[in-house]
Amino acid sequence: MTLAATACLLAVLTAVACALPGTFVVLQSQAMLIDGIGHAILPGIAVGYLITCDIKSPLLLITTAAGALAVALGTRWLQRSALVTADAALGLIFPALFAAGVILISTRMSHVHIDVHAVLVGDVNLAAFSNPHYCYVMAGVLAANAIFLAFTLPRLSATSFDAPFCTVRGVRSRALQTTFMAVVACTATAAFHAAGAMLVIALMVFPTMTARLFTRRVPALVLAACGIAALSAVAGFWLAYWLDAATSAAMTVTNAALFCAALAAYRMRHRAYLG
Numbered sequence: 001m002t003l004a005a006t007a008c009l010l011a012v013l014t015a016v017a018c019a020l021p022g023t024f025v026v027l028q029s030q031a032m033l034i035d036g037i038g039h040a041i042l043p044g045i046a047v048g049y050l051i052t053c054d055i056k057s058p059l060l061l062i063t064t065a066a067g068a069l070a071v072a073l074g075t076r077w078l079q080r081s082a083l084v085t086a087d088a089a090l091g092l093i094f095p096a097l098f099a100a101g102v103i104l105i106s107t108r109m110s111h112v113h114i115d116v117h118a119v120l121v122g123d124v125n126l127a128a129f130s131n132p133h134y135c136y137v138m139a140g141v142l143a144a145n146a147i148f149l150a151f152t153l154p155r156l157s158a159t160s161f162d163a164p165f166c167t168v169r170g171v172r173s174r175a176l177q178t179t180f181m182a183v184v185a186c187t188a189t190a191a192f193h194a195a196g197a198m199l200v201i202a203l204m205v206f207p208t209m210t211a212r213l214f215t216r217r218v219p220a221l222v223l224a225a226c227g228i229a230a231l232s233a234v235a236g237f238w239l240a241y242w243l244d245a246a247t248s249a250a251m252t253v254t255n256a257a258l259f260c261a262a263l264a265a266y267r268m269r270h271r272a273y274l275g
Contacts, residue, residue: 004241006135007128011233011247013138014124014194015203019229020145021184022204023222026212027160033075034201036094037188040067043101044189049109061189068185071097076181122196124237124247134193141190148183149222156180157218199248203229206255213266232258 025031044067048060071093078089127134149156159166159173166173188200195203211224236251243250 003125003129006132007125007247008234008237010128010135010138010194011124011237011251012230013135013142014191015207015229015233015251016226017138017142017145017187018191018195018200018203019207019225020142020149020222021180021187023208023211023218023225024156024160024180025184025204026208027157027218031201031205032090033072034184034188034204036071036075036090037068037185038192038200039094039098040064040071040101041189041192043067043097043104046101046104046109050104064192065186065189067097067101068189069182072181072185073178076177122192122194122199122248124194127194137190138194141187145183145187148179152176152180153219153222195248195251199252202252202255206252206259207232210255210259210262213262228255228258 022034025034041064044064045060047067048057048063051063052059074093075089078084078092084092155166155171155173155176159171159176163173163177188204191200191203207225207229208221210228211221215221215224232254233251236254237247239245239254240247240250
């Protein structure tokens with residue numbers, strides 16, 4: 001398989017793997033939580049390096065996922081406590097962790113080169129070139145996400161819309177949400193190598209927002225989001241190839257263009273229905 005085909009496949013696998021949990025992130029109005037998780041990746045890298053003294057150690061994935069999960073669970077705990085508003089909870093957690101990561105890197109890792117652009121924006125082509133087998137990693141993440149949703153779709157859908165009622169009905173909504181946050185954290189951690197920490201949010205949010213303009217049924221929404229994610233990944237990859245631009249950025253722009261086109265079509269159809 002050529003490098004271009006491998007990179008395109010990696011882009012598709014990353015986009016679809018993010019779209020699966022992204023559907024329920026959007027349904028729970030937690031889209032900006034992905035931004036906080038992206039910021040938590042930096043201190044996770046720093047802590048992993050301090051433990052292993054090896055910037056390429058697999059342990060960095062574990063510490064990075066742990067940092068992402070800390071942001072997710074900490075934010076949800078503050079939101080449930082009612083001590084602060086939902087948006088303020090995220091604003092309290094992720095700047096503190098991100099600042100801690102900056103301090104650790106500047107004081108303990110000054111001799112280690114970290115490409116901030118690669119961490120924040122990502123590079124699918126570089127990921128495919130440096131580690132062609134990373135496609136298998138993202139395929140595993142995609143399969144794990146699909147299996148998780150296959151077993152939890154009805155309960156996760158119900159708790160996404162009305163968690164207190166589900167708790168009254170005997171559903172262990174808190175345990176389910178904690179597991180779901182772990183899935184989101186692990187997906188974001190795996191995807192940031194290719195998509196970048198800051199652009200994972202686009203891959204999780206845009207496909208679902210576009211799909212919601214056409215369907216309200218959750219199973220159809222999940223399938224439509226995956227289809228839109230795959231389409232935008234392929235189109236964005238070849239757009240980047242043609243323009244010689246960053247692949248992740250091109251995928252995001254393609255997602256935005258699809259959303260705008262879908263929104264325009266939705267408004268035209270709505271006006272025609274009212275007229």
